Amino acid sequence: MIINRHDYIEGIAPFIGQPLVKILSGVRRCGKSTIFEMLKEKLLASGIEKKCIISKRYTDMDIAQNITAKQMYDELVCESKDNEYSYLILDEIQEISGWEKVVNSLLEKGNFDIYVTGSNSKLMSSEISTYLTGRYVQIPVYTLSFREYLQFKSKSQLSKRELLNEYIRFGGFPIVALNEYESNAAYQIVNGIYYTVVSRDIVNRHRIHKQELFDRVVKYVVENTGKTFSANSISKFLKSENRQLSNESIYNYLRWLEQAFIIYPCRRYDLQGKNILKTQEKYYLADISLKYALFGYNRNMLDAVMENIVYLELKRRGYDVYVGKLGTKEIDFVAILRDEKIYVQVCVQLPENSDRETSNLKDIQDNYPKYVVTLNDLDVGNDEGIKIVHLQDFLLQDRWI
Numbered sequence: 001m002i003i004n005r006h007d008y009i010e011g012i013a014p015f016i017g018q019p020l021v022k023i024l025s026g027v028r029r030c031g032k033s034t035i036f037e038m039l040k041e042k043l044l045a046s047g048i049e050k051k052c053i054i055s056k057r058y059t060d061m062d063i064a065q066n067i068t069a070k071q072m073y074d075e076l077v078c079e080s081k082d083n084e085y086s087y088l089i090l091d092e093i094q095e096i097s098g099w100e101k102v103v104n105s106l107l108e109k110g111n112f113d114i115y116v117t118g119s120n121s122k123l124m125s126s127e128i129s130t131y132l133t134g135r136y137v138q139i140p141v142y143t144l145s146f147r148e149y150l151q152f153k154s155k156s157q158l159s160k161r162e163l164l165n166e167y168i169r170f171g172g173f174p175i176v177a178l179n180e181y182e183s184n185a186a187y188q189i190v191n192g193i194y195y196t197v198v199s200r201d202i203v204n205r206h207r208i209h210k211q212e213l214f215d216r217v218v219k220y221v222v223e224n225t226g227k228t229f230s231a232n233s234i235s236k237f238l239k240s241e242n243r244q245l246s247n248e249s250i251y252n253y254l255r256w257l258e259q260a261f262i263i264y265p266c267r268r269y270d271l272q273g274k275n276i277l278k279t280q281e282k283y284y285l286a287d288i289s290l291k292y293a294l295f296g297y298n299r300n301m302l303d304a305v306m307e308n309i310v311y312l313e314l315k316r317r318g319y320d321v322y323v324g325k326l327g328t329k330e331i332d333f334v335a336i337l338r339d340e341k342i343y344v345q346v347c348v349q350l351p352e353n354s355d356r357e358t359s360n361l362k363d364i365q366d367n368y369p370k371y372v373v374t375l376n377d378l379d380v381g382n383d384e385g386i387k388i389v390h391l392q393d394f395l396l397q398d399r400w401i
Contacts, residue, residue, distance in 0.1 A: 012139060030287075040089065088112050175189060214253055372389070
């Protein structure tokens with residue numbers, strides 16, 4: 001069953017037929033291949049002949065192992081030889097060494113409209129910049145938003161609030177959302193995705209010999225989602241367990257996790273100096289279920305889980321997202337999109353006898369929208385212009401500005 005993820009098709013639409021390579025990138029099993037199926041349907045519905053749409057998935061068994069870039073190029077040219085113009089939909093293209101040269105050569109021929117996906121951000125490496133020199137557009141793909149989750153669960157008898165609780169517990173991987181799983185079975189599926197990425201995509205690709213140490217670093221990062229830390233703090237933690245790893249290796253591990261879209265960095269932004277700081281960044285997960293897959297679900301995780309959900313929603317909508325630093329105080333998120341900016345604090349519920357969550361926002365001397373996002377219905381309201389909203393309403397709100 002294909003459920004339309006309209007926002008992504010809408011994001012691709014302006015670039016159809018343009019001399020740009022359209023690159024969809026995101027963690028494995030987030031739905032990139034399904035979006036390509038929707039794209040094919042859109043092309044066919046617009047009157048394009050089926051023979052003009054050439055689709056290849058480079059992880060399929062019918063693709064020869066160790067296929068070279070030249071073989072890839074020759075096959076695509078051969079398949080398209082009877083067409084005046086062809087639409088190439090190339091899935092998991094990073095499996096082919098030298099694919100950048102192939103795509104560049106095909107683009108220069110002028111009779112191909114090219115779409116590619118991958119689960120590794122080497123798709124945006126300097127090599128691509130060299131070969132494609134501004135002739136590509138990246139469309140990041142994330143796991144399901146809550147709005148999409150509701151669409152996947154359209155036949156459910158549960159209320160939106162009950163489905164929000166389910167979304168918090170199960171995350172947004174489409175393969176999980178499409179079926180009704182008990183939590184252990186759902187986390188087992190996500191655990192399989194995690195180990196595919198970690199073992200095959202990272203350990204094998206980068207020839208990591210100390211896999212036990214690598215696994216420990218990954219678990220530390222996942223466990224500390226939403227907390228500021230550095231390579232140095234990870235190194236100290238490992239030493240407390242009588243393990244040793246250089247800061248350089250830790251930085252490499254973090255970079256490779258980013259490249260595989262397991263984690264996303266969130267750097268700190270100094271609201272007074274208006275500059276991005278280079279230390280003590282936070283990391284958020286591609287999907288909160290990755291945390292449950294490794295550690296199980298625990299209600300004590302809720303604050304970090306909510307932050308992760310809000311962070312991803314801001315990213316889905318195209319915002320650059322930072323942790324705000326205001327003197328000694330911290331704003332959970334400063335989200336910037338061109339000339340728009342919003343500030344967001346996240347908490348399960350506002351603390352009694354304390355204005356900690358709102359006072360930080362009140363200290364910001366500008367008129368951009370300020371939100372506190374909570375899970376407690378009794379907290380919602382307005383405090384001197386600060387909007388206190390339930391997580392469900394924040395996620396489903398069309399615009400925050």
